Amino acid sequence: MNSSQSTTGSKKRKIKAESDTTVTNKNESSDSEDDIALSKRRKITPLKKEDVKKPLKKTTKVKKEEDEKPATKRKKAPTKVKEEKVSKRKKKVEEEVEVFRWWDNEKEDDSVKWTTLEHQGPYFPPEYVSHGIKMKYKGEPIDLVPECEEIANFFAQVIGTDWAENPTFRKNFFKDFQKVLKKKMPGCPIKKFEDCDFTPIAEYFAEQKEKRKAMTKEEKEVIKKEKQEIENKYGWALLDGRKEKVGNFRIEPPGLFRGRGEHPKTGTLKRRVYPENVTINIGENATVPPPPEGHKWGKIIHDNTVTWLAMWKENVNDSFKYVWLAAGSSLKGQSDFKKFEKARELKKHIDQIRAEYTLELKDKLMATRQRATALYFIDKLALRAGNEKGDDLADTVGCCSLRYEHVTLEPPNRVIFDFLGKDSIRYYNEVEVSKQVYKNIEIFKRPPKKEGDMLFDRLNTTILNKHLQKSMKGLTAKVFRTFNASYTFQEELKKTVKNSTINEKLLAYNRANRQVAILCNHQRSVSKNHSDQLKRIQDKILTSKYQRYLVSKEMLEIDPTLKKKKPEYGRLSRGITKEFIKNYEEKELEKKKAKLEKDNEKRKAEGKELLTLKDLEEKKRQPTLERLEKQYDTLSKRIKAQQLLLIDKDENKTTALGTSKINYIDPRISAAWCYKYNVPIEKIFNKSLRNKFKWAVEVDENFVF
């Protein structure tokens, strides 16, 4: 499924060798900016504990940010329907919205998450409506009852994608399809997947899609309005009397499970969820939302030690699904804040921890040695903890669950990691490690250990985390990822040049972001036309190279002795084929002709005589060596720039910056950077990130992670 993995995954990344085990105290270098005039500083309320003692006001009334849509969009409303809607929306925007400033007043104990809680329950997808389009079996149209037709639809929707070709997906789908057929349509002739033809349904869906695309503005408006109404109703909860946004209030619709990687259950039917399957969690005195007609809630509870509003059990993997508040809510914000504070606390202990595990790498107890080695990787490479998984899940690993075959040794001290991690994303990394670590891996891989065996057979995440708690309260393996990501980011940001332009600063910001994303191995699949884009740039590079070659040849014509000093002159680069040259010359000729025509038109108007290509050739003045050298130089520079762009583009195409920005990098680092370098926060945090991080943007420019 992850086609991107297998093909392009082998980018080599190197991390610095042993030198950085000698832990330098880079933490306290709080190079503050004393040289900024106070007037220039942004006035902000610093987030310091001493200042936190103003508990009088818990909430502040503020005007909600104006709707950021450009006004032009609104003016375009040609119909009455829209006019009306626009004015309504405006009114809503101008309403005063309460912002709960929980960060002014930290709570120590957060085991109780709320005292009152009201909400509308989850929103259920509409019941299935039959379309009556018949799939074919052995070429014959087949009548299906709605329950079966719906499942046939699920497969039809997948036709044309990789899923439809995936054998496991097909097998699991057909098994479940048959189960339902047998129950709902006894005696149904459908027996073999290969004889099924879902294309009539697929074609029907394609038509529907076209129709939807061709809808008029008015029709689209109506749909949008309906959607908005659902959001208005189900999208909000009242938590301790405050209006807070609900995240995923929609019950997941039925469909075929799309597991990632080689998931054994991919294609399995994910059944429709009914109110009877759902537990509602709500305040004791709150009105329980009415379940859809003719249904009852599975259970109603009033547990204020948890944050979910509704819960159900899903049938494919037997796991729970929850309805939670949105990322910008106070509950999520508070736990985010706690997460980063914990990571910052690790900073105080990290030297000690590193010293300890470095010692323990040589411990005579194998279990201790393994623990130390695993911790070394978690710390240095930001690997995930790596819980053991059942064989009804995709075979992926993290640090503790690494197996023999995932790690190879290359003398004298290189370790090569190659395994599938979370979401079956490939982790490939060549790392130089300390002699001791290298030796340890050698020992852990010693026969009779073989492929399929655990590398750390005396270790699991529970043992590791238990041990970590001894160094710091609440410390677990995942804190290292947060810590190292945020810390790396802060260090990388120091490369920002003070007096550069905003764009250059943003480039520095994104570079730092990318370093973190690379550290955490955050990848994204390469877009379909990515190779086209690269080819275009590569073509430009080749063109420049060929031009440079032509220039160098001219130089050699003037002074053949140059060849001795500059052997690269007159040498064609690899990749420049005869075809390429032919192509290039043709294009050049075209260009010349076009230009000539244009010039001649002008000349005609001015009454001058017309020119031919030959005339141009003769008119060209003889270049000097000096001039040619300059040209050669310019071209070389251009080639370099283009090659950089190529690398940049390629790396960005496979690296996803969002995940680290959202989950790993302490937003206060970003905010402080903005203030320090005078970059508007909107340039780095979009609307939803500003909302998610509203607790963080109030730091001052001297914030140090």
Add this chain to the structure above:
DNA sequence: ACTGTAACTTAGAAACATTGGT
């Protein structure tokens, strides 16, 4: 220690919306 349950964060893909270059 081992297993299963529960609750939460983290993750990439896909759908959808906006922007900006020709």
Add this chain to the structure above:
DNA sequence: ACCAATGTTTCTAAGTTACAGT
């Protein structure tokens, strides 16, 4: 003005961790 590139939001899968029970 069009449409491809890019950015944002939604969706839900896949992790981590704590903890209860055995």
